[in-house]
Amino acid sequence: MREEFARSGAVGTAGGSAMSLAAPTILEHGSDDVRGRLLRPAITGEHTWCQLFSEPGSGSDLAGLTTRADRDGDEWVVSGQKVWNTGAVKADYGMLLARTDWDVPKHRGITWFALPMRQPGVEVRPLRQMNDYSSFNEVFLSDARVPHANVVGEVGGGWAVALTTLMFERTMAAARLAFVPEAAAGRCAAEARAEAEAYAQTYVWYPQRAGRADLVAAAHSDDPVTRQRIAQVVVRERTMRWNAARAQAARRQGRPPGPEGSLAKLAASEVARLSAQAHTALHGAHAMLAGDVVHEILVSVPAVSIAGGTDEVQHNIIGERVLGLPKEPSADADVPFREVRRN
Numbered sequence: 001m002r003e004e005f006a007r008s009g010a011v012g013t014a015g016g017s018a019m020s021l022a023a024p025t026i027l028e029h030g031s032d033d034v035r036g037r038l039l040r041p042a043i044t045g046e047h048t049w050c051q052l053f054s055e056p057g058s059g060s061d062l063a064g065l066t067t068r069a070d071r072d073g074d075e076w077v078v079s080g081q082k083v084w085n086t087g088a089v090k091a092d093y094g095m096l097l098a099r100t101d102w103d104v105p106k107h108r109g110i111t112w113f114a115l116p117m118r119q120p121g122v123e124v125r126p127l128r129q130m131n132d133y134s135s136f137n138e139v140f141l142s143d144a145r146v147p148h149a150n151v152v153g154e155v156g157g158g159w160a161v162a163l164t165t166l167m168f169e170r171t172m173a174a175a176r177l178a179f180v181p182e183a184a185a186g187r188c189a190a191e192a193r194a195e196a197e198a199y200a201q202t203y204v205w206y207p208q209r210a211g212r213a214d215l216v217a218a219a220h221s222d223d224p225v226t227r228q229r230i231a232q233v234v235v236r237e238r239t240m241r242w243n244a245a246r247a248q249a250a251r252r253q254g255r256p257p258g259p260e261g262s263l264a265k266l267a268a269s270e271v272a273r274l275s276a277q278a279h280t281a282l283h284g285a286h287a288m289l290a291g292d293v294v295h296e297i298l299v300s301v302p303a304v305s306i307a308g309g310t311d312e313v314q315h316n317i318i319g320e321r322v323l324g325l326p327k328e329p330s331a332d333a334d335v336p337f338r339e340v341r342r343n
């Protein structure tokens with residue numbers, strides 16, 4: 001699709017989590033009404049979105065979330081706290097997971113909502129990161145309101161909807177930014193370019209968090225061990241791209257995203273780490289100097305192994321769904337959530 005936009009010099013669809021997470025999730029699970037109201041503004045870039053999944057007490061154990069939503073007529077009233085929410089400070093809508101039933105096991109009492117962010121019950125506080133950027137936020141929800149019409153999927157069926165969002169997240173790495181082809185000229189293109197640039201501020205450090213394998217590949221060293229490290233990065237990075245292309249081809253054939261998302265995420269994490277090690281070998285102690293791009297890479301790379309589900313969680317998914325290993329034992333998967341011990 002992007003190639004066609006580029007060929008005609010036209011401004012393409014918006015990028016970011018609206019286009020790469022919210023839109024495909026709504027397309028797969030939303031009612032006709034939700035699709036009719038929310039898809040178009042997500043695609044044009046009129047609405048920006050953030051993901052309100054993680055909480056201080058539930059990241060890897062996402063199904064243990066405790067933000068609550070209670071029905072009040074045609075609306076739901078939401079209270080709780082979310083954290084690490086990228087871009088929330090600028091978002092119009094949040095992909096919200098909240099608990100709507102406390103008397104069923106944890107995976108069955110969750111609902112996926114499209115939460116309007118610009119309302120008094122939603123307070124967004126930016127967090128400062130160790131690489132000095134401030135992309136993610138804490139979000140405090142105090143009697144925030146969301147129309148019942150904004151439930152995506154079934155009430156209590158939000159876990160399946162969330163898995164769809166997460167599978168798209170694990171395969172999206174390269175689809176972050178709005179798309180304005182180089183050749184596009186005129187006022188529309190200039191405005192789209194300016195908007196894309198403002199939006200992209202949240203993600204300026206993302207190339208560094210991916211490890212900048214391109215800089216490693218272009219580097220020279222007389223040290224044979226360092227040269228081996230460089231070769232290793234190039235090989236892994238290229239294999240990762242081919243695997244990503246294979247997953248995209250499967251999607252084009254209509255197959256839903258599957259565990260290959262976990263493989264892609266793990267590969268990205270490994271490339272980032274290997275690249276960071278190669279940068280360190282190439283630059284020595286200079287790599288630690290603040291202000292240098294290599295320094296930014298070193299303090300940004302750890303994020304890849306955490307965002308969208310940690311490496312350990314991806315290993316568990318691959319073990320269970322690809323290799324058919326027994327499921328991790330769980331003491332709380334079958335008991336009503338109200339009775340689950342939690343801090």
Ligand SMILES: Cc1cc2nc3c(=O)[nH]c(=O)nc-3n(C[C@H](O)[C@H](O)[C@H](O)COP(=O)(O)OP(=O)(O)OC[C@H]3O[C@@H](n4cnc5c(N)ncnc54)[C@H](O)[C@@H]3O)c2cc1C
Nearest residue numbers: 051052053054059060084085086303306307308309310312
């Ligand atoms: C750059 C970045 C952007 C993010 N953006 C968003 C966002 O927009 N929206 C959002 O909702 N969240 C976002 N997150 C949060 C992210 O999804 C969570 O940080 C992640 O799921 C891990 O949860 P946690 O931080 O609570 O760690 P924990 O779950 O507390 O994990 C701590 C450690 O324990 C390990 N561990 C936990 N459970 C298991 C297990 N069962 N088996 C083996 N090891 C285990 C983990 O691998 C990890 O090493 C973002 C995070 C980052 C770094």
